Amino acid sequence: MLRVGLTGGLATGKSFVGEILVELGCHLFKADDAGRAAIAPDGEAAAEVEREFGTTDRTQLAARVFADAEALARLNSIVHPAVRARQAAWMASLPQDSIAVVEAAILIETGSAKSFDAIVLTLCDPEVQFARAMSRPGAREADVRARLARQMPQEEKRRHADYIIDTSGTFEDTRSQTLRIFERLDSRRKSS
Numbered sequence: 001m002l003r004v005g006l007t008g009g010l011a012t013g014k015s016f017v018g019e020i021l022v023e024l025g026c027h028l029f030k031a032d033d034a035g036r037a038a039i040a041p042d043g044e045a046a047a048e049v050e051r052e053f054g055t056t057d058r059t060q061l062a063a064r065v066f067a068d069a070e071a072l073a074r075l076n077s078i079v080h081p082a083v084r085a086r087q088a089a090w091m092a093s094l095p096q097d098s099i100a101v102v103e104a105a106i107l108i109e110t111g112s113a114k115s116f117d118a119i120v121l122t123l124c125d126p127e128v129q130f131a132r133a134m135s136r137p138g139a140r141e142a143d144v145r146a147r148l149a150r151q152m153p154q155e156e157k158r159r160h161a162d163y164i165i166d167t168s169g170t171f172e173d174t175r176s177q178t179l180r181i182f183e184r185l186d187s188r189r190k191s192s
Helices: 014-023 031-039 046-053 058-065 069-092 126-134 141-150 154-158 171-191
Strands: 002-008 027-030 099-103 118-123 163-166
Touching: 002 014, 002 171, 014 027, 014 099, 014 118, 014 171, 027 031, 027 069, 031 046, 031 058, 031 069, 031 099, 046 058, 046 069, 058 069, 058 141, 069 099, 099 171, 118 154, 118 171, 126 141, 163 171
Parallel strands: 002 099, 002 118, 027 099, 118 163
Antiparallel strands: none
16 A cells, blocks of 8 residues: 655645545545544544533634644644544555555644655645635635644745645646656555
């Protein structure tokens, strides 16, 4: 199995690239979806998040933690173990000849990148990134700026990446870059 981490900052096109990789035959685990499930009413982290923050509502949590690094670290320390357990179970369920892609925004920041065979980084022009983030439902400028300010700079993330996809251009340009990287990943999978 080839284990691939797919990462990038807010609104840099991770999900779009992930969808293309699925179309090409990869298996995809979305850490953000696993985090949502972990704090859902029946999720394994819900009770502790509720005790610590008084809510499990993602909008309320985001407003609180993205302006407070200490609160964000506390939330991550509760939710990340549940996400890692879900990810491990998912990987164990895949055929051994798979390309398993884990999409996670803070893969590098958490140190999780070390557990992958390859890291694919999505990045884009900061103005494009900001515009995309602002176009999301419910986006507020102060919240978007706070989230972007807390993220590792793209140039620093670049140093950890094996493959980079610049999503600043058209969908077709991103698709073309993703296909080229998939071919390299598939070749690595076949040779391992």
